[in-house]
Amino acid sequence: MSPLLEVRDLKTQFATRNGPLKAVDGVSFTLAEGEIIGLVGESGSGKSVTGFSLLGLVDPPGRITGGSVKLMGREIVGLPPSDLRKIRGREISMVFQDPSATLNPVLTIGMQMRLALEAHERIGEAAARERSAAVLARVGIPDAARRLDAHPHQFSGGMRQRVAIAIALLNRPRLIICDEPTTALDVSIQAQILTEMRSLAEESRTAMIWISHDLATVSSIASRLLVMYAGRIIEEGPVAAVLRQPRHPYTAGLLASLPARAEPGTDLVQIPGSTPSLFDLPPGCAFQPRCSYRTTECGVMPDFMTVGTGRSHRCHHPLGERPA
Amino acid sequence: MLGFMIQRLLQALVVMLVISALVFIGVYAVGNPIDVLISPDATQQIREEAIRAYGLDQPLWKQYLDFLARLLSGDFGRSFIYNMPVLDLIASRIPATLELTLVAVLGATLLGVPLGMYAGYRPDSLLAKVIMTVSIFGFSVPTFWIGLVLIFTFAVQLGWLPAGNRGETAMLFGVEWSLLTANGWKHLLLPALNLSLFKFAMMVRLARAGTRETMLSDTVRFARAAGESEFTILRRHVLRLISIPIVTVFGLEFGSTMAFAVVTETIFSWPGVGKLIIDSISSLDRPVMVAYLMLVAFFFIVINLLVDLSYAALDPRLRTRRAT
Numbered sequence: 001m002s003p004l005l006e007v008r009d010l011k012t013q014f015a016t017r018n019g020p021l022k023a024v025d026g027v028s029f030t031l032a033e034g035e036i037i038g039l040v041g042e043s044g045s046g047k048s049v050t051g052f053s054l055l056g057l058v059d060p061p062g063r064i065t066g067g068s069v070k071l072m073g074r075e076i077v078g079l080p081p082s083d084l085r086k087i088r089g090r091e092i093s094m095v096f097q098d099p100s101a102t103l104n105p106v107l108t109i110g111m112q113m114r115l116a117l118e119a120h121e122r123i124g125e126a127a128a129r130e131r132s133a134a135v136l137a138r139v140g141i142p143d144a145a146r147r148l149d150a151h152p153h154q155f156s157g158g159m160r161q162r163v164a165i166a167i168a169l170l171n172r173p174r175l176i177i178c179d180e181p182t183t184a185l186d187v188s189i190q191a192q193i194l195t196e197m198r199s200l201a202e203e204s205r206t207a208m209i210w211i212s213h214d215l216a217t218v219s220s221i222a223s224r225l226l227v228m229y230a231g232r233i234i235e236e237g238p239v240a241a242v243l244r245q246p247r248h249p250y251t252a253g254l255l256a257s258l259p260a261r262a263e264p265g266t267d268l269v270q271i272p273g274s275t276p277s278l279f280d281l282p283p284g285c286a287f288q289p290r291c292s293y294r295t296t297e298c299g300v301m302p303d304f305m306t307v308g309t310g311r312s313h314r315c316h317h318p319l320g321e322r323p324a
Numbered sequence: 325m326l327g328f329m330i331q332r333l334l335q336a337l338v339v340m341l342v343i344s345a346l347v348f349i350g351v352y353a354v355g356n357p358i359d360v361l362i363s364p365d366a367t368q369q370i371r372e373e374a375i376r377a378y379g380l381d382q383p384l385w386k387q388y389l390d391f392l393a394r395l396l397s398g399d400f401g402r403s404f405i406y407n408m409p410v411l412d413l414i415a416s417r418i419p420a421t422l423e424l425t426l427v428a429v430l431g432a433t434l435l436g437v438p439l440g441m442y443a444g445y446r447p448d449s450l451l452a453k454v455i456m457t458v459s460i461f462g463f464s465v466p467t468f469w470i471g472l473v474l475i476f477t478f479a480v481q482l483g484w485l486p487a488g489n490r491g492e493t494a495m496l497f498g499v500e501w502s503l504l505t506a507n508g509w510k511h512l513l514l515p516a517l518n519l520s521l522f523k524f525a526m527m528v529r530l531a532r533a534g535t536r537e538t539m540l541s542d543t544v545r546f547a548r549a550a551g552e553s554e555f556t557i558l559r560r561h562v563l564r565l566i567s568i569p570i571v572t573v574f575g576l577e578f579g580s581t582m583a584f585a586v587v588t589e590t591i592f593s594w595p596g597v598g599k600l601i602i603d604s605i606s607s608l609d610r611p612v613m614v615a616y617l618m619l620v621a622f623f624f625i626v627i628n629l630l631v632d633l634s635y636a637a638l639d640p641r642l643r644t645r646r647a648t
Contacts (some may be wrong), residue, residue, distance in 0.1 A: 057548055059540070089551030102546035106564045106639050115560055116550040151640040167550060 002073045004174055004207050005031040005054070010067035010077075012046075012053045021278050023049040023062065025231035033174065034205040036198065038218030038239065040254070041228035042275050047211045050228070051177040054209075055092055056084040072174075090120045093168040097180040099160035103152040109136075109163055110148030116170050135166045140196060158189035165197070175207045182217060194221050215254055219243055224310070227251045230276060230286035232301075237311035245320050247313040250287045285315070293317040329629070336625040340618045347614045348388050356380070357608040361404055378404060391614070400618075401611035405604070410615040414597060419499045420490055421589070421596030425581040427503070427516040432523035433574055440531025441558060441566075445539060447532075455528060462525030471518045471591040478514060486511050488593035515592040519585060523577050530573060534566030541565075567638050575631035583620040 012024035024046045031037060041047045052058050054069055056076065069077050071091060076084065088094075096102045104112055113132035117123050123131070129148055136144035139162040152160055161181055168176050178197070182190040198221050201208050212218045218225065218239075225242045227235040227250065235248040246252040253271035255261065262268050273290035282288055284299040291298070297316045304312040351357070362374050375381050379390060394401065400410045440459075443452040479487035491511030494504035502508025538544060539562065547557050582597075589598035597616065604612035636643045 055549055057545065085548075085551050085553060087551070088549055093551075094546075094549040096542055096546055096549075098542065101542040104543045104547070104561050104565065105641060107560070108640075111560075115547070115552055115556060119551040119553065119556065153641045164546070167546075171551070 002070075003030040004033045004035070004072060006068075006070040006073075007031075007054070008068045008070075010050065010053060010069060011065045012049050012058055012062060013065045014062040016061070018279050020065075022231050023278065024053060026067070027228075027231075027233055028067075029226055029233065029236065031175070031207050031209065034201065034207055035224065036201055036208040036210060036222045037224045037226060038222030039209055039211045039226045039228060040213065040215055040218055042213055044275050044278070045228040046231040047213075047228050048179050051094065051179050051209065051211050054175075054177060055088055055094055056081075057088070057094075086120070089116060089168075089173065090171040091173055092175045092177065093171070093173040094177040094179065095161075095164055095168045095181045098184045099157065099164045100152065102164055103160060105152055108149050108151055109155075113148070113167055113170060116167050120171050132166070132170070135170055136163065138200070139163075139166045139169070140192075141166070158185055158193065161185060161193060165193075165200075169200070169204075169206075172204065173206065175209070176201075177209045177211065179211045180213070183212070183214065190217065191220075197221065215243075215258060216260060227254070230278060230281055232286065232314070234287065234315070235313040236304075237308075237313075241308070241311055247307065247311070247318040247320060248287075248315045249291050249293055249317070249319060251313075252319055253290075332625060332629050336622050339621045339625065343617050343621045344391070344614050345388065347610070347617050348384065348391070351608060351610045351613060352384050355608055357404055357610055360608050400615040403604070403609055403612050405607050405609045405612075410611045413612065414600065414616055414619065417595060417597045417600045419501060420594060421582055421585060421598060423501055423503050424512065424515055424519065424585060424589075424594060424596060425578060427512060428519035429523055429574065429578045429581055431516065432520040432577075433527050433570070436524040436527025437531045437563075437570060440528035441535045441562065443528065444532035444535025445554075445558060447536060456532070459525035459528040462521040462528075465521075467518060467522065467587045468591060470521060471515075471588060474514050474518055475591070485514050487514075488591075490595055515588050515594050518592070519581060519588045523581070526573060526577070527570065530569050531566060534569065535562055538562045538565050564638070568635060571634050571638065572631055575627045579620075579624045579627040582623060 007030070008028050010024055010027045011022065014021040014023055027046075027050055029037070039047045039050065049058065049062070053064050056064075056079070058064060064077055067077065068075055071087065076087060079087075103109075107115075110129060110132060113135075114123075114125070114128040117128050117131060129145070132148055133145040136147065141147055141159060141162055147155075152163070155163060161184075165181070181197075182193050185193065194217065197208070200206070208221075210218055210222050222239055225235075225237060225239045226233050227242070227248065229250050235242065235246065235251045237247075242251065243255065246255055250271070253269075256269040257271060259268060271290055272292075276282075276286060276289065282299075284301045285291070288294045288298040295316065302314050302316050304314055305318070306312045307318070358371065358375055358378070358380055361378075362371055366374075372381075379387055382390070391401065402408060403410050403413050406413055439455050442449075443455045446452050475487045478485045489511060490502055490508070492505040492507040493500035493502050494508070495501075496504060502512050535558075543561060543565070544557055547561055552560075584598060584601075585594075585596060586598040586602050588594065589596045590602060593599070600612065601616050603609075604616070
């Protein structure tokens, strides 16, 4: 059986005055039906652009310059806009970080849900309300039928994000791309939404790509982890295994800098240096200027090396293989 | 809400009082109406009788207080020139200006907003550049010059349309309207076009700026991610989001065109209030000036009130704030 989503060597670039900016530079991964993967990286690592590329929603001057995205075996890179539009919302939908920016402040929730439904089918007003209320109830909005007439500002932040999630779920997509949907929320609400999203995904066999800079959040929902750095995936594997034994020095650095892992009273561990500008990346491994294991070999980007079951990394000097 | 309306009406009263006082003083400073009203070779006796008849022998403050006293019984005074109550005089001229304004402002909005939205949606297209060039033209070329060019082209050279006056009218609600006859429309077209060009340019700019900004927002991105078509996004989301500045400018333009379509009405000999006020200024017909400018102030306050009320209709976030 072919996987739900198969991404091969995806490249997305932005034309700028200083030449092309390679926001996504050869990303490959696959996603099975109902699977939840986490896509982790710092800001600017290309994780959000990867998400938008999957939907064909890269804003100009950006565009997908190469690679392939197959959804259930069907190539969607290069599809005409009208075909891409039909895929959005119905096959793949997306939830964004800040629900107060994504929901239209001047339209009722019911109207926004109706527009999302009408994008894919002819549906009467009564039927649209019924479907919308049912989905709102499913994401945990009390008194859903009445709340359809409310406007976004009449909801709390957490409830607003639930509404956005309901809109993304409305047409029963097979894949939801979640671009940091809990980052703007209180920690307690974050946990609630994470739990609910996971059970929603399980119930409906919806796959998810959970994009975040927050390893802790991602690891509580995803089963597999992709770590991105400077437009490339540099490590991939089951969440538990990656957390227990990171292979790439960058992943190890990210983990070490988690506050939860620090000894109380000590400074947080930092990765030395800062995220490189995508305009002047060193040849080979982009992380090498910040890496303490760097050698001349690192001037050539290594291919993916598979270690163990379902784990791979792109590093000449993976951790855990060196004698300690 | 009621308190809000009462507050606005009180505000209107104060503004109208201030205006009337300013006009009284202003006209007094400009010159003596009697010099215009009476033939220079009239005898001293006739002259003094006339001065007394118009109440001009009284000190200015006394004249003003008398005016206010008459005002309480709804009497704005009689025109020096036309020798009829100024309210009747103004009322007889308003329909001509009203229909001219309606056609010009509505036309400019209905055409300018969609074209401006297109120019904001596809800023690099050829059509967008043409639209923006026309709007720069509309902003920068003086009204009187365009009026003369229109007359020269369409009335003198081509002979398609009349050069001035109101043409045939038909009665509706006891008022004469040009809008109801084909000949009336022919007469209306050139002055309305002349008046609307500047407003069209303004609407184009507003709609374009708003659309450009809104198209980059997460609201639009989220609607796209749900699979909504570009047309739906522009019509249902963007138009609503940019409507507040458009309604504001619509109101202000409507008011100022009603009040001061002076240049156009003069060029096209359109018998509206703009022509009336310019005639009354040159003949120092103080009662007309005072009453007219007070009406204009009142008119603007009513328009601003309507604009404010429409904000609440357009943006639900303003509704709750006012209710508290």
